[in-house]
Amino acid sequence: PNAHEGALTRIRATIVSKEPLAEEVKKLGLENYLIVGKGENVAYISSQAKIMSDLFESMIAAIYLDSKSIDVAEKFILSKLADLFNGKCKHFGEDDYKSRLNEFASRNDVSVSYSEVERTGPAHNPTFVVEVKINTFTAGVGKGKNKREAEQNAAKVALEGVMKK
Template sequence: MKLNKKILENIDKFEDIIDYKFENKEYILEALTHSSYSNENKNYDFNERLEFLGDSVLSVVVSDYLFKKEKDLPEGELTKLRANIVCEESLSEVANEINLGEHILLGKGEEATGGRQRISILADAFEAVIAAIYLDGGIDSARTFILKYMENIICDSRKGKIFRDYKTHLQEVLQGRGESNIWYKLVDEKGPDHNKRFVMQVGSNEDVLGTGEGKSKKEAEQLAARVALKRII
């Protein structure tokens, strides 16, 4: 595909930010293309397949790193630590640090509704960028990118500075206030079967306290609990 000047400039700027130049620009173009843009521009492949691959590459790199660095941790603790690092919230934080949202190709509707700041879009695009680097430069290039830009989150997680079990925290806060009727409710499901997204609400008695969206119901519940905690604390 022959890329227009505006898109090439967008890619060049993003390459400068992440300090990686792609041999095959098609990889990074696909990684930066959201499905909403592809729907409006039929010649562009969107990034969901790359997201799938990037998720696996990220998991392998982080697992390998933790396995070598945390020699005394049992399997269960390693799993929790990895989940803390590779969750949607962590990925979106790193995506914001590299200004990924500014470089994603979005459809007009998604753009108008704040898609560039949406946690799910940012996290998915970050995984797609990982896959693009892996395909273009191999596992070593992907590892370098991941460990460079996720270094702070990995270090903070290893030191126990990042707290992600928002459900337990919320329950403790509410019970401390004498509220025991805490509930979670599925309010929406989005996307095709292979890439479902779930929207959950959390509340107490008749009050809705927060809403979250994630790749699983559990992840959405955690994000809903986080929103609720920000609201009530």
């Protein structure tokens, strides 16, 4: 809580991102206990950061339910994610262009808004196109497999543009 708002935003974004949680699952070897349906490829599933991060979150829930103690769950979280909380994780602030753009906006007293401008592809595998505006100026457009990724890509383009000026 003593950190600057921007640093806290980066810490939060890192903690809730898939990759660090997926890495922790691999460190703990939890993917070896994953039960999958017949015909599912365990190697493929364990390479999916989303599934591995869900497994980590499930582990936290199981610890809480078994111990009936939020303190025990918190101790587990803090012991496994200490580097994230301390900003020492290799993923810290990585690719968090939205937070950086929001910090820029805050420093320069401008507003930032995102809007989906296009969605293509099948429902099970869409591609999103998002534009980011600084005040009323379209500062960047990004594509992604989900809105968050498209917003991050749009923010990256916008940041590259404002850093040139």
